[in-house]
Structures are given as structure tokens and as C-alpha cells.
Amino acid sequence: xxxxxxxxxxxxxxxxxxxxxxxxxxKGKYAGCLENKTIVMFFPNTSIxxxxxxxxxxxxxxxxxxxxxPEALDKKEEIRDVTGYLNNWADVMIIRHKDINLLxxxxxxxxxxxxxxxxDCNHPCEMLSDVYALSKIRNDYRKDKYLFCGAKGNIGFAxxxxxxxxxxxxx
Numbered sequence: 001x002x003x004x005x006x007x008x009x010x011x012x013x014x015x016x017x018x019x020x021x022x023x024x025x026x027k028g029k030y031a032g033c034l035e036n037k038t039i040v041m042f043f044p045n046t047s048i049x050x051x052x053x054x055x056x057x058x059x060x061x062x063x064x065x066x067x068x069x070p071e072a073l074d075k076k077e078e079i080r081d082v083t084g085y086l087n088n089w090a091d092v093m094i095i096r097h098k099d100i101n102l103l104x105x106x107x108x109x110x111x112x113x114x115x116x117x118x119x120d121c122n123h124p125c126e127m128l129s130d131v132y133a134l135s136k137i138r139n140d141y142r143k144d145k146y147l148f149c150g151a152k153g154n155i156g157f158a159x160x161x162x163x164x165x166x167x168x169x170x171x
Contacts, residue, residue, distance in 0.1 A: 002113060003107050003113045004116055004125070005100065005103050005116045006116070006122060006124065006161060007127060007128070007161035007164075010165060012167065015131075018128060018132075019132050030061060031061070031062075032061065032062040033061050033062070034058055034061040034062045034091075035061075035063070037062075037063045037064070037091040038063070038064050038065075038066060038089060038090055038091055039063050039066070039092045039093075040065075040066050040089070040093050040094070041054060041055070041093075041094045041095075042068050042070045042073060042095045043069070043070065043117065044070055047096055047118075050117050050118060050126070051096075051117075054094055054117065055067075066090075070095065070096055070097040073106075080108075083105075083109035084109065086110070087110060092112055092114075093106065093110060093112060093114045093115070094117050095114065095115070095116065095117060096116075096118045097119060098119060100119040100120070100121050100122065103116055118154060120153070122157050123154045123155055127155075127158040127159060128162075131166070142168065145169040145170075146163065146169060146170045146171070148171070
């Protein structure tokens with residue numbers, strides 16, 4: 001399994017494959033696939049939607065979560081050492097942290113997939129779910145034109161990433 005730090009680490013075929021897996025999940029194809037798996041998550045107390053959706057999905061697939069605040073990663077101990085410990089106990093790491101560079105460092109040392117649950121510069125999981133939802137209600141969603149109006153931040157940057165990967169007309 002591959003880590004998910006940036007959508008630009010994937011190609012269009014990869015994204016469409018993720019959408020097919022989502023379809024199969026809804027049909028129950030992967031029931032119990034996380035049985036006996038431990039997912040270590042780093043989320044701030046203020047995270048509600050993203051955290052709950054990850055926890056519920058993991059639970060429904062038979063997995064167990066262990067939750068830490070993201071500040072637990074901001075310690076004097078070398079991040080490669082922290083990642084080394086987690087490699088022994090976690091099957092996946094899901095991290096919501098402002099600094100994408102920290103996720104890159106963790107991913108460099110991780111032997112398990114690292115999933116970016118949001119940084120200051122992107123939000124790949126939300127963008128995947130948004131475009132997946134569009135694919136279910138718009139026959140030609142890849143031919144539509146997309147305009148982002150909002151503050152400069154992680155959602156706009158995530159739209160830019162997925163537009164680049166999927167060849168979407170994005171302004």
C-alpha cells in the first residue's frame with residue numbers, strides 16, 4: 001500500500017483505481033480487511049468530521065485506532081526515532097498536522113503507509129472524496145470547468161493538485 005501525502009504523487013489511473021476501490025467498499029467487498037490492524041492517528045481536538053469519518057471507517061472494516069494529538073510529534077526526539085517505534089506497532093499512520101514537511105520526514109522513515117489527513121498546504125483525502133462524489137452525480141465531471149473562490153489555503157491547493165493529476169479545467 002502506498003502513502004498519501006500529495007495527490008501529485010499519484011497519476012490519473014491511480015485516482016480512478018481509488019474510486020473503483022471506493023465502489024467496491026460500498027458493495028462490502030473489503031469487509032474485515034482491517035481486522036487485527038492498528039491504525040495510529042494524530043488529530044487535534046478540534047477535528048470532528050475528518051477524525052470521525054476515519055475512525056468510523058476503520059471500525060467498520062474491523063480495525064483499531066489509537067489516537068494522539070498532533071503536538072505529540074513536535075518533540076525533541078528525532079522524528080525518525082518516533083517513526084521507528086511506530087513502525088513496530090502501527091499498520092498505518094494517519095496524520096493531521098500543519099507541516100507537510102514533517103509528514104514527508106515521517107514517510108521517509110515509515111515502513112507502513114502514511115496518510116495525510118490535512119496540512120496547511122493540502123487536504124488530499126477531502127479532495128478525493130469531493131471528486132469521487134462529483135463522479136457519482138456528474139456524467140462528464142472530468143469535462144466540467146471548475147472555479148475555486150476562497151481564501152488561499154489547503155482546499156484551494158488540494159483542488160489545484162487534483163486538477164493537475166486528473167487534467168481538470170481549473171481556475
